[in-house]
Amino acid sequence: MNESIRQYWNKIQAGWLKFSKKQKITLIVIIAVIAISLTTLIHYFSRTEYALAFTDLPENDAAAITEYLDASKTSYVLSEDGKSISVPRSKVAMVKINVVDQGLNKNGAVGYESLKESTFGTTDREFDVKELSMMQGELEKLLNSLDSVQESRVMITLPKSSVFLTDSEMEKSSAAVILKLRPNFSLDQQEVDTMYKLVSMSVKNLPMENITISEASGEPLPYSKVDGALNTATAAAAIQFQIRKQFERDIQSNVTRILNELFPEGRVVPIVIASLNFDKKSSEENLVKPVVDDKGIAISIQEIQENYSGEGSPAGGVAGTGETDVPTYPSDTATTGKTTSEKVQSTINNEVNRIHNVIEKSPYFVNDLTISVGIEPPGGQPLDENLKISIQKLLKGVVSASLANTELVLTDAQLEAKVTVFENNAIKSTAADTGNKINWLLLGGIGALAVLLAGAAGFWLSRRRKNQIQEMDAAPTVIAYPTIDMDAESSETQVRKQLEMLAKKKPEEFVNLLRTWLVDE
Structure with a gap:
């Protein structure tokens, strides 16, 4: 065994000595590159790929989950802030299921599931404290389930039960809620009111006025219908703004629809600015009038x-x-x-x-209205003055009808000041640029189509020519001789001229023609 190893080693040494210095360096570099590549590939394919399993975890939940992962000998990566845990990608689903099954991810709240851990011999006082804590935990879970809420803390105060009659105010509960919103999320008034209703419906004898909700920064989130005059005014202002914008859009769309009958679509740009009166007035009148004969x-x-x-x-x-x-x-x-x-x-x-009259003036009537219309005349020509005057009359009619409920009587000059018709050069330049772009695109498309058609036609002609050449090579040669219309012209002079012309230009065909006539005869 050792002898064979020695022989192989000697052969390797002998082969190594045959290489030049340059070849030796090249061989060493190649071997090193191959070794490094194999090591990198093995490390890449054998390494553990981690994926996020839990994010934005409270400290208690993060501690419980890491303890479970250590006990189950599952590798994990904990983020620097301690709020995110990554596990091997192949085990993400299983880890999530096991964590939920064991109730470890509680979002920092302990709910009614803690009843499973209750022991025998719990006093009433201990049970009341646990019940209050569980109620607060369930409310925190309920609020945390909202998309905009990242974390919440709830504190509930329940009235003390008594066998004696007490004041009704003393029997009401109260609650305080602090919310931590997710990044780039905000709450509108409707969502805040929903939170108030959720808290009020979850706790017995908890009226809206006994609930306080605020953000983690300390900014209060009041309920719109309880001590919320400011919120009510803000909501009313928002509604009024929406009504005004909707009215302006309606007028704008109506003007556009009417003028599109005269001009192509896209050449009319109306601008409408309206002022609405939202005051609701009521008045009473006590009138004394005679009867028909003025005597009574x-x-x-x-x-x-x-x-x-x-x-x-x-x-x-x-x-x-x-x-x-x-x-x-x-x-x-x-x-x-x-x-x-x-x-x-x-x-x-x-x-x-x-006569006793109670008069209530309805709100939402137009206080002022201004309409400006930019028009691009067709064909690039200046706007016709008669057409411009007709459009101004039309717009003045719209303004006059909209201001009919006002007490002011507007003159024709005042109505004319509220209407403007002008040539919109911006539309013209934009349309011209768009037309140029469309023309270039159209020309480019036509050119590309022409190139494709030319290529296809050339390919088809080439194939056809090749097929014809192959057919001519395969088939026997058939010579087609021109025929002379002897019936059309029976004159011997005409026949002789045609034969002379054929003999001068194509003597071979002339000879073949003579042979054909001789054979036929």
């Missing part, structure tokens, strides 16, 4: 008539001595005659129309 209906009539007649008595007193008499003024000593008096009094109460 007599509901009560009272007439009084007095008549008096009698003899008069002489006036008494001393002239000029009374308290009210003028001194030295003579008094009336004459007697009065017969006295007669009559008094007629009539009172008529007429009923009138009493």
Whole structure:
């Protein structure tokens, strides 16, 4: 055995000595490259490829999962922040299933599954504490299941049970929630209200006003319908903005549809700016109006008539001595005659129309409207002035109809100031550029198609020529002789001229033609 090894070694040495120095260096380099390549390939194909199995793990869950992986002797890679765990790609699914089965990934919350670990002899106080903790954990899981929430913490305060009657306010629960949102996520008011409802429905006797939700940065997330005047105003402003934009879009689409009947599509660009009044006003009127005959209906009539007649008595007193008499003024000593008096009094109460009006002005009416339209005339020509005036009249009609509910009476000059029609050169240049691009593309496509057709035709002609040559080589040679129409021209002079021409230009064919005639005869 040793002798054979020695012989092989001697042969190797003898062969090695035959190589020159350059050949030896080349051989060593080749062997080294092959060895390094094999080592790299073996390492690449035999290395363990890891894939992310868990991300954004709380510290408790990360500790529990790594402990399980160590116990199951599964290799893993823990990220620097301790929140992500990678396992071999082939074991990702199995590890996830086992972790969920053992309840290790709790998202930092302990829910009702901890009841399995309860021991015999638990006191009521301990059970109440555990029940509260489990309720908080279930709420945290519920909130963490939302796409925008990365982590949540919930603190619930339950009222103490008592056998005595207590104030109803003391029997209500309260809850505080802190949310940590995922990166690049934000909550709108509807999502916040949904969270309030989820928390309120999950805890007994928990009204909305006893719930506080805030972000991890400390920014509150109030409920829109509880002490949320600011939120309500913000939501109303957003709704008003949407209504205004929708109104502008409707006017714009209507104007575009009308003008597209006159111009090709894409040559009209309307710009609409509207101002809407969202004030809701209510007023009351108490009106008193007469009936049709302006007199009314007599509901009560009272007439009084007095008549008096009698003899008069002489006036008494001393002239000029009374308290009210003028001194030295003579008094009336004459007697009065017969006295007669009559008094007629009539009172008529007429009923009138009493009108009580309660007027509520509906919001969402147009306060102001401005329409500007850019038009590209067809054919690159200037916009016709008569057509421009017609379009302005049309737009003024739209503005006038939209402002019909306003109390202002707009003149024709005011309406004209709210309407603008102009030539849009930007559309023209854009259309020209687009047309040039389309022409170039069209020409390029036609050229490519022509090249393909020419190539196909050349290939077909080449194949056809080759086939014809092969058929001619395979088939016997058949000579076609030109025929002379003897019936068309019976003149001997014409026949002689044709024969002379054939003899001069193609003597061989002329000889063959003579032979053919001789054979036929």
